[in-house]
Amino acid sequence: MQTLDFQKMENIERSSARKRIFYRWLLFIILGIFALYYLAPLYVMIITSLKTMEEIRQGNLMTLPREIIFDSWITAWSGRGGIDAGNVFLRPFFWNSLKMVVPAVAISTFFGALNGYALTKWRFKGDNIIFLLFLFGCFIPYQAILLPMSRTLGFLGISNSISGLVLVHTVYGLSFTTLFFRNYYISIPDEMIKAARIDGAGFFKIFFKVLIPISAPIAVVTVIWQFTNIWNDFLFGSSFSFGEAAPIQVALNNMVLTSTSVKEYNVDMAAAFIAGIPTLLVYILAGKYFIRGLTAGSVKG
Amino acid sequence: MATLKVINLTKSFGNTKVLKQINLKVNDGEFIVLLGPSGCGKSTLLNMIAGLETVDDGEILIDEYVVNRVEPKDRNIAMVFQSYALYPAMTVRNNVIFGLKQRKISKEHIEKSLNHFSKMLKIDQLLDRKPAQLSGGQRQRVAMGRALVREPQIFLFDEPLSNLDAKLRVEMRHEINKLHESLGTTMIYVTHDQVEAMSLATRIAVMNEGIIQQIGTPQEIYDKPNSIFVADFIGSPAINLIQGKFYKDGTISCFIPEQQKENVKISLNDYSFISEPKEGQEIILGFRPEHLNLPDTSLNSQMAVSLKPSLIELTGYEKEVSFEFYGNEITGRLPRHINIELGKPISLSIDLSEISIFDKSSTMRI
Numbered sequence: 001m002q003t004l005d006f007q008k009m010e011n012i013e014r015s016s017a018r019k020r021i022f023y024r025w026l027l028f029i030i031l032g033i034f035a036l037y038y039l040a041p042l043y044v045m046i047i048t049s050l051k052t053m054e055e056i057r058q059g060n061l062m063t064l065p066r067e068i069i070f071d072s073w074i075t076a077w078s079g080r081g082g083i084d085a086g087n088v089f090l091r092p093f094f095w096n097s098l099k100m101v102v103p104a105v106a107i108s109t110f111f112g113a114l115n116g117y118a119l120t121k122w123r124f125k126g127d128n129i130i131f132l133l134f135l136f137g138c139f140i141p142y143q144a145i146l147l148p149m150s151r152t153l154g155f156l157g158i159s160n161s162i163s164g165l166v167l168v169h170t171v172y173g174l175s176f177t178t179l180f181f182r183n184y185y186i187s188i189p190d191e192m193i194k195a196a197r198i199d200g201a202g203f204f205k206i207f208f209k210v211l212i213p214i215s216a217p218i219a220v221v222t223v224i225w226q227f228t229n230i231w232n233d234f235l236f237g238s239s240f241s242f243g244e245a246a247p248i249q250v251a252l253n254n255m256v257l258t259s260t261s262v263k264e265y266n267v268d269m270a271a272a273f274i275a276g277i278p279t280l281l282v283y284i285l286a287g288k289y290f291i292r293g294l295t296a297g298s299v300k301g
Numbered sequence: 302m303a304t305l306k307v308i309n310l311t312k313s314f315g316n317t318k319v320l321k322q323i324n325l326k327v328n329d330g331e332f333i334v335l336l337g338p339s340g341c342g343k344s345t346l347l348n349m350i351a352g353l354e355t356v357d358d359g360e361i362l363i364d365e366y367v368v369n370r371v372e373p374k375d376r377n378i379a380m381v382f383q384s385y386a387l388y389p390a391m392t393v394r395n396n397v398i399f400g401l402k403q404r405k406i407s408k409e410h411i412e413k414s415l416n417h418f419s420k421m422l423k424i425d426q427l428l429d430r431k432p433a434q435l436s437g438g439q440r441q442r443v444a445m446g447r448a449l450v451r452e453p454q455i456f457l458f459d460e461p462l463s464n465l466d467a468k469l470r471v472e473m474r475h476e477i478n479k480l481h482e483s484l485g486t487t488m489i490y491v492t493h494d495q496v497e498a499m500s501l502a503t504r505i506a507v508m509n510e511g512i513i514q515q516i517g518t519p520q521e522i523y524d525k526p527n528s529i530f531v532a533d534f535i536g537s538p539a540i541n542l543i544q545g546k547f548y549k550d551g552t553i554s555c556f557i558p559e560q561q562k563e564n565v566k567i568s569l570n571d572y573s574f575i576s577e578p579k580e581g582q583e584i585i586l587g588f589r590p591e592h593l594n595l596p597d598t599s600l601n602s603q604m605a606v607s608l609k610p611s612l613i614e615l616t617g618y619e620k621e622v623s624f625e626f627y628g629n630e631i632t633g634r635l636p637r638h639i640n641i642e643l644g645k646p647i648s649l650s651i652d653l654s655e656i657s658i659f660d661k662s663s664t665m666r667i
Contacts (some may be wrong), residue, residue, distance in 0.1 A: 191459075192385035194353050199400030199447070201372035209399075213390030 031153055049073060049269035056265050072266035076255075088258060090245065090271055093251035097231060098278075099162050100247055104169035105226045111170075112222060113215060117207050119178070120185040121193045127182020132181060136176030142235050145172070152241060160241050168240060169230045175224050184218035185211065220289035228279050248275050303364055303377075303454035303487045304329050305350065310359035312345055313382035319345045321511040323359070324468075327489065332481050335491045336498040337508035338534070343491045344459055350489065351457050352376050363455065374403070374406045376455075379448035383460040385440040387432040388448075394428040397446045411450075418449045438469045445480075458490040462497065474500060495535050499523065507531045522590075525657065529664040532587050532657060538621055541593065541631035543586045544661065547578040556586050556658070560628030571653055574667055583661040590621065592652040600655040607646045 044061055049072050051065040080091035119131050143295070149158065149168055158164035196206045237247040246254070252275045256268050283290070305327040312320040319342045335343040348354040350361060352373035368376055379400075387396050394415065401411045419425040422442045432440055441461060441600050448456060458477070462470045478501055481488055492498055498505050499519045506516040507530075515642050516525045526532035532540045545558040548566065554577070555566040567586065578584055595603060608624040620635045633649060641647055660667045 147451075189384045189386060191382040191384050194348075194351075194373075194387065195380065195382060195386040195444075195447070196388070196399070197353065198351060198373045198378065198380050200403035201399070205403070210388050210390070213388075 045269045045273055049266050049273060051266055053169060053262070053266060072264070073270040073274070075264075075267045076271035078231060088251060088255040090248060090251055090255070090274055093246055093248045094274070096162060096244075096246065096251075097248040100165045100169070100225060101230045101278075104166045104173065104230050105223055106225055107166070108170045108173035108177050109219060109222045111174055112179075113181045113212070114207065115174070115178040115220070116181025116183075116185045119182050120188075121190065121206075121211075122203065131178075134175050134178045134182075137172075138179060142172075145205055146235075146239050149236075150240060160243075160245050162241075162242055165247065166255060168236050169226075169233070173226050173229070173235075176225060180218055180222045180225070181215070184215065188214070217289055220286050224282055224286055224290050227282050231279050304362075304491070305455060305487065306360075306362040306365070307346070307350070308360045308362070309565070310346070310349065310356065310361065312342075312349060312354065313356050319511055320349075323466055323511075323513060325506060325516070327487060330485045330487055332488045332490065332503045334493060334498040334505045335489065335508055336505050336534075337493065337514075338514040339493060341508045342511040343493075343508045347380075347457055347459055347489060347491045350455075351378055351380050351645065376454050378455045378457055379451045379453040380457040380459065381441075381444050381448050381461045382395040383463050385437075385444045385464070387440060388445055389432055392429050392431060393424060393435070393443050393446075396432065396443055397424075397428075397450055400447065400451050414450045414452070418446050419558065422449070423444045437465050438473065441465060441473060445477075449480075454487065456486055457605050458488065458492075460492055461490075463492070463494070470497075476659035477501060499535075507534060509534075524655070525666070526587075527666045529585060529587070529659050532659070536589055538590050538632045538634075540587045540657075541626075541629070542659075543626065543629050543631070545584060545586060545627075547580065547582045547584050549580050556584065556625035558586075558629075565627070567604055567651075568602075568653065569658065572656060572658060574658070578658075578660065578667055584667070585659045585661055587657040587659065588651055588655060590632040590634045592655045593624075593631065594635060594647055594651040594652070595639065596648060597652075600650070600652055600654070604653055605648065605650050607645050607648050609646050610641050611643065613641060613643065 038142045047063075047065055048056060048061075050070070051059070052067075052069055052071075057064060076090055077094075078091050115134070119127055153159040153164045153167070156164075156167075158167065192210060193206055196210050201209065232249060233247070234249045234253065237250045238253070241250065243248065252271055255271055305325070307323055307325040309588075310320055310323040311318070323342075323346060325333075325346075328652055335346060337343045339641050345354060352368065352371060356369045361369055363376060363378075388399065391399065396410050398415055398418065406666075415428075416425070419428060422445055424439065424442050424446055427435060427439060427443070432443065435443065444461070461477075464474050465473060474497055477490075490497075490501060502519055504516060505519055507514045507522060515522060515531045517525075522531060523535055526535060526540075529542065533542070543556075543558055545556050547569075548555050548557050552570075554569045557566055558568055571583050593606075595601070606626070608626060610622045611625055611630070612623040614621045615637060617637075619637050620639070622633050622635055622641060624631055624655070626631065635641070635649075637651070658667055659665060
């Protein structure tokens with residue numbers, strides 16, 4: 001009897017081990033397929049940007065370049081030197097975008113934190129209604145505010161300027177940043193604020209000395225979110241700016257659409273890649289905090 | 302020197318009345334414990350004394366001065382919280398001196414009190430650590446240090462030991478006791494733990510549903526609870542309560558248990574009523590488990606009973622035994638060495654000099 005049971009247990013053990021290995025491999029294969037699927041366009045972009053136009057015309061979309069040439073990257077970044085109308089290149093617009101994204105992210109993140117703090121730690125009558133209005137702001141479609149916003153910018157005298165775009169993105173981003181910080185701060189015990197009040201700290205002192213130093217996880221999430229959205233925005237950029245004041249996404253569009261005579265796929269691809277580098281960098285540098293911050297508050301630390 | 306007076310204090314959150322006309326007078330140097338089940342309003346009362354909650358109606362006076370509209374920082378109080386409420390981003394040193402820094406106190410003085418109190422609380426080795434690197438007990442010490450360096454007139458404690466494990470809780474309780482002894486500062490302490498309340502307080506205020514049910518020394522509260530709620534809330538195992546009727550025949554007054562077949566009467570001749578009930582009035586008899594014990598000839602007022610144990614629990618130094626007693630389950634605390642068996646009758650006696658009588662309809666002591 002005993003040996004029989006032993007045999008049986010061993011069989012069960014072996015078959016469950018086999019199953020485990022099978023599912024593991026299945027998982028890897030499925031994940032691998034998805035990774036390839038999502039990486040394929042990037043691959044095509046990069047190899048195309050490194051080919052000459054001649055090679056692009058002859059060859060296959062997926063083949064590697066015969067010779068790696070960075071000319072198209074240089075063209076995309078700083079142009080060919082001529083000053084004809086069709087010669088659009090990214091460098092000035094890259095700086096435009098940077099000048100827009102840095103203040104817009106900083107201001108919207110700061111005020112989001114301040115709002116979240118006030119909404120959770122200094123409760124007042126109707127605070128929930130105000131929070132609801134903020135939430136509502138997250139769901140307003142971009143297109144709906146184009147007209148009123150352009151009138152506002154005109155009234156303020158900052159239409160077609162970087163500062164105008166900073167304002168638009170700050171205002172539009174506030175709903176999201178407030179939501180993020182509010183959800184983070186609600187998990188921080190009120191007693192900490194009470195202790196600080198008894199210690200003699202006021203509204204701003206508590207905010208800067210007690211809360212800001214522990215807000216890194218959610219600040220990272222907010223910065224990534226805002227940076228990606230503002231950097232990649234095309235609609236606001238194209239609606240509220242043109243010519244020299246345009247951000248990079250608008251310039252990229254102009255570049256691709258206004259090239260004279262032939263389409264230079266290699267330059268277009270290089271330009272598209274350059275326009276995407278900053279967001280990629282932000283994700284790579286801060287990505288691991290992103291997931292951590294998104295789930296913050298759900299589990300008691 | 303600080304006294305505290307609370308006069309007719311009321312507080313509502315929305316439609317819920319949390320505090321109903323609270324009156325409390327705390328003398329200088331007293332250790333008052335606010336004791337009650339969760340949701341009884343004790344923490345709200347403490348927060349209002351601290352100035353962290355606004356007052357709806359009534360007055361709070363510290364040293365005869367109305368502080369209703371005074372900011373927490375100007376009330377000269379310090380508070381210790383259940384969750385310690387340390388500032389996670391600051392070192393222990395900065396946590397402790399944060400309050401002093403806000404008050405623009407000279408560096409020398411800050412350094413001096415930091416040294417003094419960190420040694421006293423044995424946290425002087427931890428000053429450069431962050432709160433996350435400390436154990437629960439150490440964190441609570443730091444939180445106490447933060448309160449102590451301020452040298453306030455009144456200390457407020459909001460369930461400071463509830464997050465600690467049992468052994469540490471006892472240890473910290475002793476330290477708080479010693480602290481009160483050596484500082485002599487007025488302290489107000491909120492807890493739901495009756496052992497903490499009994500061992501720390503000079504006076505206990507038992508609260509329930511926004512009302513102070515009884516206020517008195519631990520001994521008074523334990524021996525002469527003024528309502529069924531207080532009697533039942535204090536003491537573990539809980540007090541034995543038996544329903545019955547009051548019966549009077551000439552000069553003999555007695556208690557008749559509700560469910561009984563044989564004509565049992567418990568004499569109440571030695572009980573001093575606050576106001577004697579009417580003949581046949583429904584009353585409740587209460588006695589603590591330690592007053593149901595082996596017959597003791599030295600007692601002059603006792604009632605012999607023969608009871609069958611229905612549950613025997615050994616707690617280590619004694620046996621807690623449950624019996625069926627005229628439809629009620631009652632508990633006795635018996636010496637651990639006695640031989641008892643389930644279902645086998647045993648002769649015991651109830652000490653009638655230690656009983657309490659409550660009116661059934663008003664639930665108050667009579």
